[in-house]
Amino acid sequence: RKEVEQDPGPFNVPEGATVAFNCTYSNSASQSFFWYRQDCRKEPKLLMSVYSSGNEDGRFTAQLNRASQYISLLIRDSKLSDSATYLCVVNRDDKIIFGKGTRLHILP
Amino acid sequence: GAGVSQTPSNKVTEKGKYVELRCDPISGHTALYWYRQSLGQGPEFLIYFQGTGAADDSGLPNDRFFAVRPEGSVSTLKIQRTERGDSAVYLCARAGQDGEKLFFGSGTQLSVL
Numbered sequence: 655r656k657e658v659e660q661d662p663g664p665f666n667v668p669e670g671a672t673v674a675f676n677c678t679y680s681n682s683a684s685q686s687f688f689w690y691r692q693d694c695r696k697e698p699k700l701l702m703s704v705y706s707s708g709n710e711d712g713r714f715t716a717q718l719n720r721a722s723q724y725i726s727l728l729i730r731d732s733k734l735s736d737s738a739t740y741l742c743v744v745n746r747d748d749k750i751i752f753g754k755g756t757r758l759h760i761l762p
Numbered sequence: 763g764a765g766v767s768q769t770p771s772n773k774v775t776e777k778g779k780y781v782e783l784r785c786d787p788i789s790g791h792t793a794l795y796w797y798r799q800s801l802g803q804g805p806e807f808l809i810y811f812q813g814t815g816a817a818d819d820s821g822l823p824n825d826r827f828f829a830v831r832p833e834g835s836v837s838t839l840k841i842q843r844t845e846r847g848d849s850a851v852y853l854c855a856r857a858g859q860d861g862e863k864l865f866f867g868s869g870t871q872l873s874v875l
Contacts, residue, residue, distance in 0.1 A: 662802075686862055697853060697866035698805060699764075741804055743864045749818050750795060752804040 655680055658753035660742050666759045671732050675756045677725040677742030687718055688743040690729050692755065698741055701727075732760050766867035768854050774869045775844055783839040783870045785854030793817075793857035793863060794837050796829055800850045811837060844874045 660677045667673045679687075687704040702709065704716040704725050715728040725742055737760045742753040765788035766770040775781050787794055794812050797805035807821040813834045824827070826844075841848055851871050855864040 658804075660804075688863070690864075697764075697868055698864075699866070700863050702829055703863070747818075748793070748810065748812075748861070749807060749820070750810075750862065750864060752797070754802075754804040 656754070657680070657681055657746075657751050658742055658744050660753040660756050662754055662756060664757040664759050667732055668760055669732060672728065672730045672756065673732055674726060674728045674741055675742075675758075677727075677753055679723050679742075679744045681744075682720075682723060684723075684731050684744045684746045686743075686745040687725050689714075689716055689725075690715055690741040690743055690752070692739045692741055694738075698752070701740070709724060728746050729758075732758075734760050750751050764856075764865035764867070766854055766856050766865060768852075768867035768870050770870060771868060772871045772873075773805070774875065776875055777844060777846060779844050779845055779874075781841050781872065782853050783841075783854075784837070785837045787835065787837075787854075787856040789835060792834065793861055794831060795855045796837070796839050796852045796855070797853040797855070799853055799869070805853055808839070832866060841872075844872075846874050848872060849874045 656750040689701040690698040691701045691709045692698040704718045708717045713730045717726045785872040793830045795810040796808040799805045807820040811831045826842045852870040855866045855870045
């Protein structure tokens with residue numbers, strides 16, 4: 655079993671819609687959590703950290719459920735420019751582990 | 763990008779050859795990470811350095827892979843006797859001041875023919 659699991663998608667979503675991605679992690683000793691965004695043929699870039707209390711950055715909301723070992727990302731009012739692969743990331747003792755990513759296509 | 767320079771950007775080699783991939787982060791960052799990414803996959807952890815030492819090399823796939831960081835800045839990933847399955851993008855990242863947010867270079871696309 656992979657340490658970080660994501661639905662690979664693709665998610666095809668009309669512009670303006672709300673979309674949510676989920677991610678699960680297997681090691682309860684994981685300490686911190688992130689979402690990264692990766693555009694086609696580019697390097698990953700940090701989107702946001704994920705905190706237990708939930709956190710928001712503009713149209714993006716991230717949530718962590720430590721009991722269920724589950725992380726989510728919600729994108730509201732999706733834009734064409736949100737089309738990318740979203741990578742769920744877990745830090746366990748400074749070993750930073752990426753999920754396979756979820757592909758999102760925003761449709762005009 | 764993001765204060766990490768990787769060279770070369772593309773490397774084509776023949777099966778069985780030796781290659782070196784270089785990562786040059788901006789100064790002052792002790793933690794440095796190497797990942798390998800195949801098409802359609804997420805970045806796969808290979809190794810990370812704290813200063814000059816490899817703090818965790820558990821992701822190196824086998825003993826053909828080796829990485830060094832002799833002066834705590836530039837790092838080199840070395841692959842011996844390359845195989846076609848080694849073809850991938852090799853990404854290097856520096857950790858930010860908090861030690862865990864990563865900033866990636868543009869990667870080296872390795873193609874083994």
